[in-house]
Every structure is written in structure tokens, then in C-alpha cells.
Amino acid sequence: MAKVKVLNHPLIDHKMSIIRNKETDTKKFRENVNEIGSLITYEITRDLPLKDVQVETPICVTTCKELSKDVVIVPILRAGLGMVEGIQTIIPTAKVGHVGMYRDEKTLEPHEYYAKFPDEIVTGTVLVVDPMLATGGSASAAITAVKKRGATDIRFVGLVGCPEGVERLNHDHPEVDVYLAALDEKLNEVGYIVPGLGDCGDRLFGTK
Numbered sequence: 256m257a258k259v260k261v262l263n264h265p266l267i268d269h270k271m272s273i274i275r276n277k278e279t280d281t282k283k284f285r286e287n288v289n290e291i292g293s294l295i296t297y298e299i300t301r302d303l304p305l306k307d308v309q310v311e312t313p314i315c316v317t318t319c320k321e322l323s324k325d326v327v328i329v330p331i332l333r334a335g336l337g338m339v340e341g342i343q344t345i346i347p348t349a350k351v352g353h354v355g356m357y358r359d360e361k362t363l364e365p366h367e368y369y370a371k372f373p374d375e376i377v378t379g380t381v382l383v384v385d386p387m388l389a390t391g392g393s394a395s396a397a398i399t400a401v402k403k404r405g406a407t408d409i410r411f412v413g414l415v416g417c418p419e420g421v422e423r424l425n426h427d428h429p430e431v432d433v434y435l436a437a438l439d440e441k442l443n444e445v446g447y448i449v450p451g452l453g454d455c456g457d458r459l460f461g462t463k
């Protein structure tokens with residue numbers, strides 16, 4: 256049985272129907288991808304570790320909590336960029352690393368073309384983000400890339416996935432928790448998720 260957590264939340268489902276609709280324009284698509292990114296982040300960070308800190312309120316000194324580990328967002332270029340602002344809205348202190356992957360249109364194999372990560376990748380909680388988990392090749396390669404730089408606490412965060420992509424991540428990186436807003440039916444013969452939302456990078460950036 257594939258290990259994946261699908262976030263069930265009315266606001267996420269409502270916004271997913273907006274981004275799935277082919278009539279949704281670039282501006283509205285981008286806004287909703289970011290908003291879903293915020294909502295998912297709120298749901299998947301309930302277990303982040305905290306430490307006690309002393310805070311002086313206008314009345315007295317008291318013990319409060321703050322995050323004890325850094326959070327590092329690693330969007331997979333290009334489409335992952337569409338979720339970064341939404342995640343930073345919820346975690347403004349998060350650092351951002353980048354990994355560039357493109358899928359060969361024929362073989363569907365991922366190719367890494369860029370990688371730059373902050374030092375906190377080694378000690379922090381790393382959120383590898385990409386709206387689309389199709390074959391899982393890009394996500395798996397991106398996770399391998401952050402592991403190579405020393406990351407150990409890694410979560411994958413996506414919007415739309417399919418069984419093939421989840422199986423691939425479970426197989427290649429069994430210790431990585433996979434979070435999605437929706438788990439769709441299948442991949443079609445050209446590697447697109449069905450029903451999916453089409454080409455996410457193109458819809459975010461208005462290409463094509």
C-alpha cells in the first residue's frame with residue numbers, strides 16, 4: 256500500500272477545482288496555487304519541533320515557544336516556484352534552495368540543470384515542492400540532490416499526484432513523507448496526470 260497523505264480540507268478542494276479548470280487564467284491560477292501552498296503548509300507542519308523562549312510581554316516575562324529547526328523550501332524549477340510565496344506566507348523565516356529539473360518529453364527522464372542550497376539544508380526540515388508528481392522521476396531526483404548535500408529530514412509537498420509517482424517515491428525514498436492536495440487516477444500515454452490540470456509550469460508562467 257503506497258504511503259501518501261492526501262490533505263482533505265474544504266478550502267483546498269475548492270481551490271483545486273479552480274486550478275483544474277482549463278478556463279482559469281494565469282493570474283487566478285498562480286494565486287490559487289500559492290494559496291493552496293499556504294493551506295497545505297499549515298496542515299503538514301503540525302509536528303515541527305519547538306523550543307522554549309523567554310518573551311517580555313507589556314505585562315511580564317513569560318515562556319513561549321518558537322520553531323527549534325530551520326525550514327528550507329526547495330522548489331523544483333520551474334513549477335515548484337509557484338508554491339514558494341504561499342509557503343513563505345506561513346513560514347516567513349524559511350530559507351529557499353533551488354533545484355532545476357526538466358523532463359525529457361520523449362523518455363520522461365528528469366535532467367538536473369541547476370542546484371543551489373542554503374547551509375541549513377543539513378540541519379533543517381526540507382520541503383521539496385513541486386505541484387505535479389507524475390512519474391515521480393523529477394521529485395525522486397530532486398530528493399537525491401538534497402540528500403547528496405546532507406539533508407536528512409525531508410518531506411515532499413505537491414498538489415496533484417498519481418499512483419505511479421507515489422510508488423516511485425516510496426520505492427526510492429521510503430523515509431520521505433509524501434503530502435498531496437489530490438491523488439488522481441493515472442498517467443496517460445504521454446506522461447500527463449489524468450484528470451490533472453495540464454502543464455503546470457506553462458499555466459503558471461503563461462508559456463504556450
Ligand code: PRP
Nearest residue numbers: 332333334357358389390391392393456
Ligand atoms: C513538470 C512538473 C514536474 C514534472 C513532473 O515539469 O513541474 O517537475 O514535470 O513529472 P515527473 O513526475 O514525471 O518527473 P517539467 O519537466 O515540465 O518542467 P517545467 O516545470 O520547467 O515546466
Ligand code: URA
Nearest residue numbers: 389447448453454455
Ligand atoms: N507535469 C505537468 O505539468 N503536468 C502533468 O500532468 C505531468 C507532468
